[in-house]
Amino acid sequence: MDEREYNMAEEVKVFSTWASPFALRVIWALKLKGVEFDTVHEDLINKSPLLLQYNPIHKKVPVLVHDGKVICESLVILEYIDETWKQNPLLPEDPHQKANARFWAKFGDDKVMQSIGGGVLLKEGKEQEEGFAASMENLKYLEDEIRGKKFFGGETIGLADIALGWLAHYLDIVEEIVGLKLIDQEKFPSLAAWKQEFANAPIIRENWPDRDKLATKYVAMREANLGKGTPK
Amino acid sequence: MADEVTLLDFWASPFGIRVRIALAEKGVKYEYSEQNLKNKSALLLQMNPVYKKIPTLIHNGRSVCESLIIVQYVDDAWKANAPFLPSDPHQRAQTRFWADFIDKKVFEITKKIWTAKGEELEGAKKDFIECLKLLEGELGEKPYFGGENLGYVDVAFVPFYCWFYAYETCGKFSIEAECPKIIAWAKRCMKKESVSRSLEDPKKVYEFVLELRKRLGVD
Numbered sequence: 001m002d003e004r005e006y007n008m009a010e011e012v013k014v015f016s017t018w019a020s021p022f023a024l025r026v027i028w029a030l031k032l033k034g035v036e037f038d039t040v041h042e043d044l045i046n047k048s049p050l051l052l053q054y055n056p057i058h059k060k061v062p063v064l065v066h067d068g069k070v071i072c073e074s075l076v077i078l079e080y081i082d083e084t085w086k087q088n089p090l091l092p093e094d095p096h097q098k099a100n101a102r103f104w105a106k107f108g109d110d111k112v113m114q115s116i117g118g119g120v121l122l123k124e125g126k127e128q129e130e131g132f133a134a135s136m137e138n139l140k141y142l143e144d145e146i147r148g149k150k151f152f153g154g155e156t157i158g159l160a161d162i163a164l165g166w167l168a169h170y171l172d173i174v175e176e177i178v179g180l181k182l183i184d185q186e187k188f189p190s191l192a193a194w195k196q197e198f199a200n201a202p203i204i205r206e207n208w209p210d211r212d213k214l215a216t217k218y219v220a221m222r223e224a225n226l227g228k229g230t231p232k
Numbered sequence: 233m234a235d236e237v238t239l240l241d242f243w244a245s246p247f248g249i250r251v252r253i254a255l256a257e258k259g260v261k262y263e264y265s266e267q268n269l270k271n272k273s274a275l276l277l278q279m280n281p282v283y284k285k286i287p288t289l290i291h292n293g294r295s296v297c298e299s300l301i302i303v304q305y306v307d308d309a310w311k312a313n314a315p316f317l318p319s320d321p322h323q324r325a326q327t328r329f330w331a332d333f334i335d336k337k338v339f340e341i342t343k344k345i346w347t348a349k350g351e352e353l354e355g356a357k358k359d360f361i362e363c364l365k366l367l368e369g370e371l372g373e374k375p376y377f378g379g380e381n382l383g384y385v386d387v388a389f390v391p392f393y394c395w396f397y398a399y400e401t402c403g404k405f406s407i408e409a410e411c412p413k414i415i416a417w418a419k420r421c422m423k424k425e426s427v428s429r430s431l432e433d434p435k436k437v438y439e440f441v442l443e444l445r446k447r448l449g450v451d
Binding site for chain 1: 326333
């Protein structure tokens with residue numbers, strides 16, 4: 001018999017990588033709720049058998065394992081965390097406000113990340129111009145949504161803040177690499193203010209991945225992607 | 233205190249059908265508003281400024297967008313009967329995972345089935361069947377993904393059933409031959425009024441797909 005079966009404390013494990021903004025969401029959520037957990041560091045070039053067993057369909061991080069129960073996909077994990085540990089709720093009670101939070105979290109993943117990551121960081125020339133224009137359009141929607149609020153979740157950090165939070169750190173690195181300003185203080189004052197507020201919030205500010213390491217990684221990603229193109 | 237509910241939708245959209253099933257399951261009275269997607273209405277643009285897409289639900293003047301978000305909203309706003317999600321958080325997470333899988337993987341593949349040719353088409357068919365087999369695994373011996381009753385994953389996936397005839401005809405293959413359990417599940421769902429009344433005639437959908445193919449220059 002495993003002695004852990006006699007241990008009443010919960011066992012919470014997060015499978016993550018140092019760079020993943022998706023895994024970071026899960027870490028933020030657990031820490032904001034004061035839940036203790038262990039981190040299992042994965043190397044995506046050499047995925048552990050356990051990760052492949054727990055997430056056979058997507059084979060990705062993050063994966064949350066709570067007392068043997070496995071949950072995959074960061075936004076699904078966030079909702080699980082919110083429903084399991086009720087302190088410092090990430091979602092409001094009101095159905096419409098809840099739907100709104102989910103909408104902006106999804107918009108971040110489906111549109112914002114795509115346009116900035118795929119359209120700006122990994123492109124150049126005309127394609128990058130188009131990616132930049134799309135990104136600005138997407139950021140304008142975020143600007144309109146955050147105006148008048150401290151966080152997307154209102155007075156406290158909510159699901160949408162956590163989902164969009166990568167903008168408060170990873171974006172700076174992208175901007176430096178491509179030499180383009182996306183969240184311009186003049187164009188998007190409310191979003192710029194949110195960025196500051198979120199980046200410096202307790203817990204959030206203690207958990208950002210190393211800037212220089214990220215820059216090296218993103219430069220490599222950009223070069224690899226551009227190198228794939230036809231010779232000029 | 234009467235609820236005013238309007239659904240901006242397009243007849244052939246499986247995403248719209250999800251919402252129709254959800255509202256029917258909850259017994260919600262609503263106005264169905266067929267949208268012209270080539271000439272979008274001012275109401276659609278006002279209620280869904282970000283995506284400008286259907287389905288868009290309007291409930292007492294406030295809009296909800298994105299089909300799965302709408303289905304969850306319908307579940308939250310009309311709590312009294314027919315819950316789509318289980319009460320246990322881990323089971324809820326599993327349910328959400330599979331609905332997300334349908335949107336992330338399955339839908340993209342199905343588009344290729346009716347637009348691609350040659351090797352790309354063969355690849356898409358293979359991927360589609362693989363996805364269906366994964367879904368069959370998740371279904372197991374249960375009558376519905378939701379267990380004894382229709383649940384979130386059933387609502388998320390069954391609308392695509394009325395597109396199966398179009399996939400099979402364009403792709404020249406039989407889904408039932410490869411995944412009989414999925415077809416059996418779909419037919420079981422169709423016995424429910426909320427589903428049979430919401431899904432469109434597969435032949436009509438196929439005609440529509442042929443039109444789309446012409447418009448896209450597929451042949």
